[in-house]
Amino acid sequence: MGAPGLPGNEPVFNSCQFVCFVGNGPIITNFPFDTYYLYSISPIVVMPPIKSSPSNLELQVLSVLWERGASTVRDVLDALPDGKQRAYTTVLTVMQNMVKKGLLARNQQGTAHVYRPTDSKQKTLGPVLKGLLQNVFGGSVSTVMQHLLQQTNVSDDELAEIRRLIEERKNGKTKGRSK
Secondary structure (H helix, E strand, C coil): CCECCECCCCCCCCCCEEEEEECCEEEEEECCCCCCCCCCCCCCEEECCCCCCCCHHHHHHHHHHHHHCCECHHHHHHHCCCCCCCCHHHHHHHHHHHHHHCCEEEEEECCEEEEEECCCHHHHHHHHHHHHHHHHHCCCHHHHHHHHHHHCCCCHHHHHHHHHHHHHHHCCCCCCCCC
């Protein structure tokens, strides 16, 4: 569906946040869904938010949000797994930057801002773990497992779950993979 008077111009993205490069620098702006169109009257390049690998603190924020669901900054601050004391403003700044990176989305509920991850845990951690596997362990899954088993306390239940996953893998039952 084209914009009025300009047939063939379609919305560029179905996303709220854009980085527009106009003149010499970027402008980060929010557009309502399917409302704004790019016309060919001026050279504007529109790019979706850039998702980079999350830092350690960003991974902690994401883990809280994956576990608890959409939460406020205060809720996330109180639940960070490393137990370090941090100022509210530190976590607020990190989470605002995560919105700019495209890792989180923010909605207003009353006077509070509520944050949620933009992607699933699997989609976010897949590239992080693959990078760690390749860059630190030379691609060797067995070396990773050996290191984890030597460096952590693994319960009998966790060992049984690991054995079950290995059996599933051997039998070709894991998602997206076959023998």
